[in-house]
Amino acid sequence: MQLVVGRIGRPHGVRGDVTVEVRTDDPELRFAVGATIATDPADRGPLVIESRRWHKGALLITFAGIKARDAAEDLRGTMLVIDSAEVTPSDDPDEFHDHQLIGLTVVTASDEAVGEVTDVLHHGQDLLVVRRSGQDDALIPFVRALVPEVDLEGGRLVVDPPEGLL
Missing domain, CATH: 2.40.30.60 (RimM)
Structure with missing residues (x-):
């Protein structure tokens, strides 16, 4: 890429x-x-x-x-x-480059499919742009409370959204 x-x-x-x-x-x-x-x-x-x-x-x-x-x-x-x-990978396990996140499959903590990360926006708060099938894109703040797991090798990202975010 x-x-x-x-x-x-x-x-x-x-x-x-x-x-x-x-x-x-x-x-x-x-x-x-x-x-x-x-x-x-x-x-x-x-x-x-x-x-x-x-x-x-x-x-x-x-x-x-x-x-x-x-x-x-x-x-x-x-x-x-x-x-x-x-690009040299970061030594920090909680730091990711945008290109590592783009393309990851997004699922909820209960393993329900949400979509795919298509972009990362940096506007004070990092936001994941998630393309959802047949729906508008979702913007998910990239913070540990909402994104508890990033599995680069598995190609997925787990989100735990509050009521109404998706």
């Missing part, structure tokens, strides 16, 4: 630098000089990071072969992606 770690924004200057909207918690690792990074759409890459610097809170990157503003403009909107296999 591909994970987005950045999105190329507008060009900066006339020499091919671009702004990058960072979508990773480790930009120093993901955007290291000399690193090759895949793109979405794939035909715009892979791109090799020639240089990078922070400027007024924005990450500026120069990619090898992109030497003019017009070439940089052509990359605008391109997603920078990595394979989920490149």
Whole structure:
């Protein structure tokens, strides 16, 4: 599975630098000089990071072969992606990456099928988006009281929802 770690924004200057909207918690690792990074759409890459610097809170990157503003403009909107296999698993048994949760089957504590996790939203409170057959999606707060078990190997997630949540 591909994970987005950045999105190329507008060009900066006339020499091919671009702004990058960072979508990773480790930009120093993901955007290291000399690193090759895949793109979405794939035909715009892979791109090799020639240089990078922070400027007024924005990450500026120069990619090898992109030497003019017009070439940089052509990359605008391109997603920078990595394979989920490149993400180091957490040592904390209660910490999960979004890509680990997406696709898990959701069942209640009494083993009733609920649906499948299709997304994880981060809006102050982490919310699991659960697609339910023939019904609207459910939003379930990702807290231990409501999600007592996450079984990655078994491909399932157990929820204990209060009355009316589902």
